Amino acid sequence: MIQAIDRAAKVLELLQGSRHLGITDLATALQLPPSTVHGIVASLREHGLVAKERGGQRYMLGPTLLKLSSVYLDSLDVRARALRWTQDLARRTGMAVRLGAPHFAEVLVIHHVLRPDDSPQMLETGAALPAHASAMGKVLLAYDLGFQRAVFAEPLPSLTGDTVTDASALAAALPTVAEHGFAIETDEAVLGESSLASPVADARGDIVAAVAVVFPSADGPAPDAALHALRDTARNISRELGATAWPPRIAPADD
Structure with missing residues (x-):
């Protein structure tokens, strides 16, 4: 298992169900340093897989996931x-x-x-x-x-x-x-x-x-x-x- 992909997938799992979590929340759940989690979240944001709530410091699932899920269902x-x-x-x-x-x-x-x-x-x-x-x-x-x-x-x-x-x-x-x-x-x-x-x-x-x-x-x-x-x-x-x-x-x- 590739560690970076595994950690990114776990971030997405934690954010499912309309959950909004901050870096500290994610770091605690993953038992990782906040700096490491911040880097993972930043990479996911770059690809639209995670989005930051407007005017806040918490994160949620991003719109790219909707596109990917539609492609998956169509296949x-x-x-x-x-x-x-x-x-x-x-x-x-x-x-x-x-x-x-x-x-x-x-x-x-x-x-x-x-x-x-x-x-x-x-x-x-x-x-x-x-x-x-x-x-x-x-x-x-x-x-x-x-x-x-x-x-x-x-x-x-x-x-x-x-x-x-x-x-x-x-x-x-x-x-x-x-x-x-x-x-x-x-x-x-x-x-x-x-x-x-x-x-x-x-x-x-x-x-x-x-x-x-x-x-x-x-x-x-x-x-x-x-x-x-x-x-x-x-x-x-x-x-x-x-x-x-x-x-x-x-x-x-x-x-």
């Missing part, structure tokens, strides 16, 4: 293939739709279709969801043993009173997810929110993403029609990616 074949199918799923179910891919030990929302009504909503593309407390995460855990190992390597945080934090209990439920081709989550990440997810496979038959419908817990359980529509969508996206069978095979941890 994802699964996202491109899923666009029309996820839009149709939202129309058929009246629910918001997420498409997520594994990212270290989390699920990265790579596409989000808002609920097709006039209610206030926030676009979630780029958000990271906890794998153990989301339907998409449970699907990815069930079909990708390498992802499962990465997630279970660290303690599972409790987000609500309904979050499953026992890795062995969660692991015991995953074979059923793989058998039926879907997972459900109720109030585990956000109180009042539930989701239902199914896997997306590629031409090799491996899981590459999960697609989910999201709805208020008060409206649950999800009707059978929503589950059928979700499974059809996951199967159609997989077919677009070249999959000849669905659901995916279970990928071993050494893949």
Whole structure:
């Protein structure tokens, strides 16, 4: 690992989530001299990866990251293939739709279709969801043993009173997810929110993403029609990616 790049990446990680931090804050978190951190931040500012707040001495993520994230999303074949199918799923179910891919030990929302009504909503593309407390995460855990190992390597945080934090209990439920081709989550990440997810496979038959419908817990359980529509969508996206069978095979941890 190249030390300078590692340190720069850690600065960006500390600033994620709309956080504004000063050089002293960053130096304390990184356990580095302030002069060293100042040099790292100055280099990141030069490339637009970090910006300094107006009239202050704290720093935040810079606009170049938005450009890079847009390029990354546009390069994802699964996202491109899923666009029309996820839009149709939202129309058929009246629910918001997420498409997520594994990212270290989390699920990265790579596409989000808002609920097709006039209610206030926030676009979630780029958000990271906890794998153990989301339907998409449970699907990815069930079909990708390498992802499962990465997630279970660290303690599972409790987000609500309904979050499953026992890795062995969660692991015991995953074979059923793989058998039926879907997972459900109720109030585990956000109180009042539930989701239902199914896997997306590629031409090799491996899981590459999960697609989910999201709805208020008060409206649950999800009707059978929503589950059928979700499974059809996951199967159609997989077919677009070249999959000849669905659901995916279970990928071993050494893949």
